[in-house]
Amino acid sequence: MNKIKLFVSGPREFVDYITHQVENNPGAMMIVNVSTEPSQTVAILESGSTSADVLLLGFDDRKIETMVQPLSRFSENFPIFISAKQLSVAHKKWKPFYFNIAREGGELSAITRYFKDRPQDIAIPERASVINTVASQARVEHVKERENRIETIPVDKKVITVFGQKGGIGKTCTVVSVSQSLSTLTTMSVCVLDLDMNRDYGDILRYFGYVGNDKVDALTIERPDWAGQLKLPTEKTLSAWTKLLSGEKSGDGKFMLSDEMRLNKKLVEHCLIKIKPNLFFLPPVRTIMDEHSISETDVRKIISILRRHFSTVIIDGGNTLSTQTVSAISESDDLLIMAEAAIASFDSLADFTLNTLNIVKGHAVPRIIINMMMDKDKIPRKQYVDPEKELPEIVGGFPVIAVFPWDDELNISVRWKLIVPYYGAHDTPFTREMPNLLKHLYPKEIFSQAKEKDSGNGFFRFFKKFLALGGAR
Ligand SMILES: Nc1ncnc2c1ncn2[C@@H]1O[C@H](COP(=O)(O)OP(=O)(O)OP(=O)(O)O)[C@@H](O)[C@H]1O
Ligand SMILES: [Mg+2]
Structure with missing residues (x-):
């Protein structure tokens, strides 16, 4: 041979x-x-x-x-x-x-x-x-x-919540795709937090490719030697974390667990699901029954722990203003409101955004992402909203920072392969719009030099004018 x-x-x-x-x-x-x-x-x-x-x-x-x-x-x-x-x-x-x-x-x-x-x-x-x-x-x-x-990019820390007024409009895809893009193209450490508790295990675990028994395995925490006497959460879920943190006591000068976690990155990473060396993930609950055990303060406490250890914490806020989501938005630097490109959705978008801001406290900067924009030719003339002319008014002056097109490739990939395409590994209509979004989230640090050809479908050119009108920062 x-x-x-x-x-x-x-x-x-x-x-x-x-x-x-x-x-x-x-x-x-x-x-x-x-x-x-x-x-x-x-x-x-x-x-x-x-x-x-x-x-x-x-x-x-x-x-x-x-x-x-x-x-x-x-x-x-x-x-x-x-x-x-x-x-x-x-x-x-x-x-x-x-x-x-x-x-x-x-x-x-x-x-x-x-x-x-x-x-x-x-x-x-x-x-x-x-x-x-x-x-x-x-x-x-x-x-x-x-x-x-990969070698050179410095970055500010921030917490971003993605939220929307309706189910099935791409919030989870966006959270996963942004987290994968950031952790691929930069040295940033990224942590994803899932607060959408409408399904057992949340949704994101599936979108990271875990199904069936893999979901159960992914939650398991093993006790490492270095943990000593330290109590660990019973599993890698937000609800297990909160049970431990709310039960903690500060006896005889010992650290409380939340202090310990604030100081010990290794401990925190150990209690999260590791997707890759700089991308971690915390699912919400094992069953939807656990949702009620998670208080507003728990969410704040955990976000402050995560914020300390990761450059970016990106949160899937689901589509209801649960107490958990309200406190997540209040802790966030950026609030991304997702909306489907459809008249029914635009109709209430400005009110929805305004009302959300009235309910939450904090300093989150609200911005809008439109998803599933159809080709002009595919929609009957009468029903078509010309985004260039009409959107800025429709969104009540809130800046629109990305318009993702309808993307068959993404749809099939997510539904049938459990792979969410992202910028840096896949080239689809959706990922081609991603640099626009990233540029707005990290204007100085990363994508400021992203060339126009990066975002380069006809789409960008088509929407360029209205993006400017919409007051994109
Ligand atoms: N731009 C797009 N083009 C085509 N399909 C898309 C696009 N964005 C998302 N989808 C599809 O829409 C479905 C719902 O997406 P996703 O789960 O991200 O929405 P969601 O807002 O998180 O929904 P939920 O409220 O149920 O959590 C997915 O199956 C995905 O494949
Ligand atoms: Mg979702």
């Missing part, structure tokens, strides 16, 4: 470790390329100069995400392996891109197993010259640009 030719890409230690293993097992494999940066990896692949049979990636998720798009062009017929600690999590995350997963430490045996069934795939000389187009360089540049952004 021919030797399997390996392209190893990852941090220096990873490359050294794999090289060492290959040298200790001569015969089966040889290394033909190495790279220690994502852009270098993409450049080698795009140049068509490698004769490798397989690519093995040892980067963390965030770095891999910078190159998902260029790599997924290769991955259907060129095996790409990702070395991962947690197999099931990695599978869920990377399967849609046709990446293979190898357990950390067992990379070479996973690759050997793969080629055992496909000896004909080893050493195909033609593969090297598959693609080398003008766009290749652009793709490499794109990955490079993202790498740089």
Whole structure:
């Protein structure tokens, strides 16, 4: 059998470790390329100069995400392996891109197993010259640009609540997509808090890909050695957190748990669901019955703990002004009101926004997001609201900071694959509008230089004028 030719890409230690293993097992494999940066990896692949049979990636998720798009062009017929600690999590995350997963430490045996069934795939000389187009360089540049952004972006801390007057208008999709985009494109640490308690477990857990028994597993908290005598919540839910915090006592000079949590990031992260190294998540309740046990003060207390440890806390406020949602908005810096693009929805939008502001306290800046905007041609002329002319009036002067189009791709992806597309990994009509929203949420820090072509569908141009009219900051 021919030797399997390996392209190893990852941090220096990873490359050294794999090289060492290959040298200790001569015969089966040889290394033909190495790279220690994502852009270098993409450049080698795009140049068509490698004769490798397989690519093995040892980067963390965030770095891999910078190159998902260029790599997924290769991955259907060129095996790409990702070395991962947690197999099931990695599978869920990377399967849609046709990446293979190898357990950390067992990379070479996973690759050997793969080629055992496909000896004909080893050493195909033609593969090297598959693609080398003008766009290749652009793709490499794109990955490079993202790498740089990961390294350098400083950010203010903030709490954002997404709220809407109706069900099924994309609040949860927006919360998940924003959190994934931010944690992919920046070094920010992001925590998602779900306050929509209309369903057991809330909704977001599903939108992060957990269904059936995985939901139960995701809530489990194991007791680590370092926790000592410390009491931990019984599970990773807001209601379990609040039970613990409201039962706490400050005896004999000891910390109360909320103080402990305010000081100890490791403890807090341990009691949250980890989606990736800089993205965490807290579901609301295990069953909707628990909703009533969560008081206004509990919510405030928990948001203040989360605010301390994360750059961004993003909250799904659901669509009822429950006491919990009221106190979340009162604690927020930004209030994003979502509305469906439809006359029935516009009709009450200004009143709804105003009334919400009258009920909540605090300093949240209200802004509006329109979702599911249909193509002009698809709506009968009589029923069409021309957003450019009419929306600013309709929304009562509140700024509209993003208009997401109707997106079939997103709809199918969310409903059938439980994957919410996001800016930085997917290219759909919805994600193309995302930079607009991010630019408004983080005007100085991140997306101020986002080029117009980033937000570049005809949509943006179409709405540009009215965005300005709407007073977008
Ligand atoms: N721009 C869009 N284009 C097409 N479909 C969309 C769009 N935004 C959201 N959807 C679809 O609408 C459905 C509802 O979205 P989502 O769950 O985010 O809404 P929600 O406001 O959180 O609803 P709920 O009030 O039930 O929690 C999802 O199935 C999603 O696929
Ligand atoms: Mg929802």
